[in-house]
Amino acid sequence: MPAYHSSFNEEPDVRVVGNMSILPIKTKVRGPAPIADSNxxxxIDETLDLFRANSLFRNFEIKGPADRILIVLILYVSDCLAKLGTLRSSPSQLExxxxxxxxxxxxxxxxGDATFPLNSHYAPPGSRADSEYLRQYLVQVRQEVAARLVERLYADGSGKPSKWWMSFQKRRFMNRSLGT
Structure with missing residues (x-):
């Protein structure tokens, strides 16, 4: 069974930095990302929907620039769950x-940075300005992923993170980690 790929690989008129798509997102966080239709x-929705299924795969064939952003976001979600799992007690939603x-x-x-774990699959940004733009975009996307992940983790109203999400804290998509 193959892994699930991004449906945004075939999007027209998407800016590409290095070989990663800069996709529009629905967000309240300030940053350079284009704004997506709220409907x-x-x-980010796609990442959270595909996270649990894709985290079971060790191999992932990259079919387009949107898959590269999907990989980075899936690895970031994995790091978020691992960070929450290292705490002694279950954190409240606010914590x-x-x-x-x-x-x-x-x-x-x-x-392009020496410590980026997937440099063999990613092209570095073409210029210093592109590099800074990519960094700002990734910060904005990571903030939005964190906010939406917390909403999903605490959706049942019990005040504790969902065990169905937290059970994936030790899973490593492609046996990798962003190391954050």
Missing amino acids: TADI ANKLLNTLSVDSFPIP
Whole structure:
């Protein structure tokens, strides 16, 4: 059974930095990302919907530039769950929100940096301006992923993270981690 790929691979008129798509997102977080229509799914919805299924795969064939952003976001969701899983007790929704928001804005490598774990699959940005734009876009997307992940983790109203999501905290998509 093959892994699930991004439905945004065939999107026309999408900016590409390096070889990653800069896709529109629905967000309240300030940043350079184009704004998506609020009635349609964006890359973050797709990432959270495909996370649990794709995290079971060790291999993933990249079929387009949107798959590259999907990979980075799936690995980031995995790091978020691992971060929440390392706490001694289950964090409240507010604590989880603060912790993951801090994680999303912490320093992290981007394609082309020496410490980026997937450099063999990603092209570095063409210029310093593109590099800074990609970093700002990824910070904005990571903040939005963290906010939406917390909403899904605490959707049942029990005040504890969903065991169905937390059971994936030790799973490693493609046996990789962003190391954040």
